[in-house]
Amino acid sequence: MTSDISFNPQGAATLQSDNYPPRSLSFVRNRMLPIIAVLLALLLQTQIPKAPAQPKTLHPYFTYFLLLALALCVVQLTLSFFREKTRRKLAYKGLFVAGVFLFLSLLNILTSKLALLPPLYFPSLDRIVAAIVEDRALLVKCVLYSLRLQLVGYFCGLLAGLITGTLIGFSKSASYWISPLVRVLGPIPSTTWIPLTLIAFPSALSASFFLVALAVWFPTTIMTSSGISNVPQTYFEAGSTLGARRFSHIFRIGLPASMPHIFLGIFNGTCASFITLVTAEMVGARYGIGWYVIWQKDMMSYSNVYGGLIITATLFSILISLLFKLRDKALLWQKDVVKW
Amino acid sequence: MVNSAYDSLNGRRGQIELKNVGKKYKTNIGEVHALSDINLTIEAGSYVSLIGASGCGKSTMLRVIAGLTPLTAGSVTLDGKEIDGPGSDRGFVFQEHALFPWLTIRQNVAFGLKEARKQNANDEADKWLEITGLTGFGNAFPHQLSGGMCQRACLARSLAMNPAALLLDEPLGALDAFTRMYMQDEILRVWENRKTTMLMVTHDVDEAIYMSDCVVLLSPRPGRIEKTVEIELPRPRDRNDDRFISYRKTILESLHFAGFRREPDFYI
Numbered sequence: 001m002t003s004d005i006s007f008n009p010q011g012a013a014t015l016q017s018d019n020y021p022p023r024s025l026s027f028v029r030n031r032m033l034p035i036i037a038v039l040l041a042l043l044l045q046t047q048i049p050k051a052p053a054q055p056k057t058l059h060p061y062f063t064y065f066l067l068l069a070l071a072l073c074v075v076q077l078t079l080s081f082f083r084e085k086t087r088r089k090l091a092y093k094g095l096f097v098a099g100v101f102l103f104l105s106l107l108n109i110l111t112s113k114l115a116l117l118p119p120l121y122f123p124s125l126d127r128i129v130a131a132i133v134e135d136r137a138l139l140v141k142c143v144l145y146s147l148r149l150q151l152v153g154y155f156c157g158l159l160a161g162l163i164t165g166t167l168i169g170f171s172k173s174a175s176y177w178i179s180p181l182v183r184v185l186g187p188i189p190s191t192t193w194i195p196l197t198l199i200a201f202p203s204a205l206s207a208s209f210f211l212v213a214l215a216v217w218f219p220t221t222i223m224t225s226s227g228i229s230n231v232p233q234t235y236f237e238a239g240s241t242l243g244a245r246r247f248s249h250i251f252r253i254g255l256p257a258s259m260p261h262i263f264l265g266i267f268n269g270t271c272a273s274f275i276t277l278v279t280a281e282m283v284g285a286r287y288g289i290g291w292y293v294i295w296q297k298d299m300m301s302y303s304n305v306y307g308g309l310i311i312t313a314t315l316f317s318i319l320i321s322l323l324f325k326l327r328d329k330a331l332l333w334q335k336d337v338v339k340w
Numbered sequence: 341m342v343n344s345a346y347d348s349l350n351g352r353r354g355q356i357e358l359k360n361v362g363k364k365y366k367t368n369i370g371e372v373h374a375l376s377d378i379n380l381t382i383e384a385g386s387y388v389s390l391i392g393a394s395g396c397g398k399s400t401m402l403r404v405i406a407g408l409t410p411l412t413a414g415s416v417t418l419d420g421k422e423i424d425g426p427g428s429d430r431g432f433v434f435q436e437h438a439l440f441p442w443l444t445i446r447q448n449v450a451f452g453l454k455e456a457r458k459q460n461a462n463d464e465a466d467k468w469l470e471i472t473g474l475t476g477f478g479n480a481f482p483h484q485l486s487g488g489m490c491q492r493a494c495l496a497r498s499l500a501m502n503p504a505a506l507l508l509d510e511p512l513g514a515l516d517a518f519t520r521m522y523m524q525d526e527i528l529r530v531w532e533n534r535k536t537t538m539l540m541v542t543h544d545v546d547e548a549i550y551m552s553d554c555v556v557l558l559s560p561r562p563g564r565i566e567k568t569v570e571i572e573l574p575r576p577r578d579r580n581d582d583r584f585i586s587y588r589k590t591i592l593e594s595l596h597f598a599g600f601r602r603e604p605d606f607y608i
């Protein structure tokens with residue numbers, strides 16, 4: 001092994017650079033950037049006095065937030081001495097995290113310290129964090145309401161989409177009758193149906209379930225059926241010569257082979273369902289994250305609006321990354337074939 | 341251990357009979373007469389090769405026997421029973437391996453066994469992976485294997501069903517010369533152990549002579565049987581044997597390739 005390295009000029013070069021003085025510098029670059037950025041943000045936050053134009057908060061919440069971030073950074077740094085994985089992650093993500101905290105500091109100075117932007121629409125970070133912390137009970141309730149609407153509507157739409165997609169993909173007569181319907185109704189954004197659903201459904205809640213389901217249904221249907229019709233005929237033929245009949249053609253060949261397509265459809269559907277969810281809540285719901293944002297806007301409480309938006313973004317990105325995890329598991333077989 | 345998979349040695353099954361078989365495709369450029377008046381009996385347990393120019397209907401003939409393509413005239417029987425659709429009694433090895441990319445190699449081989457509700461499908465699959473020299477690759481996905489390995493997995497997948505006949509459509513066409521010769525011996529080894537009836541399409545005259553009991557020559561448009569050549573050479577065969585070479589000459593002449601080769605005008 002060692003002799004290998006001594007014969008390899010590039011290997012020798014890397015060995016050398018490891019020993020050179022930049023070592024300490026690379027330690028700062030690879031491990032310390034987030035901590036330095038957070039400390040800087042803390043320094044700016046505590047040392048520069050607040051502009052009187054911004055309303056005061058009960059506690060210096062943004063300082064608390066930064067202290068929490070500092071604690072997490074210290075934990076990561078400590079872990080990085082023991083775990084190779086953390087070390088690599090820290091080296092890669094550190095710069096980005098530092099960038100985020102520098103940006104937050106800039107915002108902090110613009111809003112809280114100098115009040116250069118109108119304080120009504122651009123509350124200080126202290127006030128935004130305060131809104132989230134002080135309104136947490138209502139926010140949790142709203143998140144739970146939204147989650148219920150999202151999950152129930154989503155899974156109904158997903159299931160319906162998979163069923164109609166499979167029917168269109170495999171049955172000529174289903175394709176004859178359903179395809180035109182899908183083609184006409186599908187491209188209409190599901191929020192367009194809001195006026196109609198408010199009359200047609202007994203409650204705003206059931207209307208919202210329907211709208212979210214509709215939003216997922218269309219892309220899932222389209223991508224499932226197109227996935228199935230794109231499965232190479234030889235797979236079905238190979239299956240037939242191995243004794244597969246119709247049931248297996250659908251469930252053991254057609255659907256697994258179209259999984260990459262289906263996941264694209266599900267992904268599009270998920271994004272569409274988020275839009276629909278928030279819009280539906282803004283129109284007719286009581287509670288829910290979309291309702292919260294609109295309600296706080298009407299009350300001119302912009303720090304709560306921002307708080308609601310931050311919670312929404314966090315919630316949706318958690319859901320999306322769960323979906324990505326699931327996809328990575330289901331599409332393991334093409335991991336190094338297709339990336340998206 | 342390896343031989344246990346051969347336990348269920350089938351007696352004398354796998355006789356294929358084609359009677360006046362004809363096949364016309366209807367296409368946008370008119371009717372294509374792919375096969376016409378084919379009469380052929382393939383003895384149970386024999387190794388038969390189909391050879392002929394591109395487009396003369398070799399694949400069509402194989403697909404008709406597999407039941408993947410309906411015929412338009414005549415009849416095909418397997419052990420006296422008329423064929424009316426695909427079934428696991430006739431294995432099919434496609435030119436481009438056609439393994440299911442979403443299944444591991446083991447799952448691919450076990451696919452048909454599970455379809456037949458066999459218990460221990462995975463153990464049975466492992467046995468076939470061992471026979472085809474793929475032990476240790478059971479958990480790999482097809483795209484992680486070489487072309488030759490995929491073709492072997494395909495062979496294992498078909499053979500695991502214990503078919504009466506195995507239909508091979510240019511199974512080695514995509515392989516390099518060395519892998520190809522190696523695979524020829526692999527296939528022969530399995531065949532000699534099991535005596536499954538083999539019907540193989542190939543473009544390679546040497547391959548046909550090396551492997552088969554009988555070579556069937558097809559002539560194009562419409563596909564007819566031009567000639568059948570029985571290869572009466574002891575196995576294993578020597579590609580440089582005089583009689584091997586004379587068989588090659590006979591077949592090439594029948595295909596109108598012999599004697600047409602022009603001598604080059606100059607040598608470098």
Ligand SMILES: Nc1ncnc2c1ncn2[C@@H]1O[C@H](COP(=O)(O)OP(=O)(O)OP(=O)(O)O)[C@@H](O)[C@H]1O
Binds near residue numbers: 372374397400401
């Ligand atoms: N699905 C199809 N539809 C219409 N015509 C077809 C179809 N399949 C094959 N043919 C026609 O039938 C004829 C025989 O085709 P086939 O695929 O059997 O030839 P082949 O001998 O296997 O050729 P190759 O050696 O190139 O594979 C060709 O003229 C082809 O155009």
Ligand SMILES: [Mg+2]
Binds near residue numbers: 398399400509
């Ligand atoms: Mg062919």
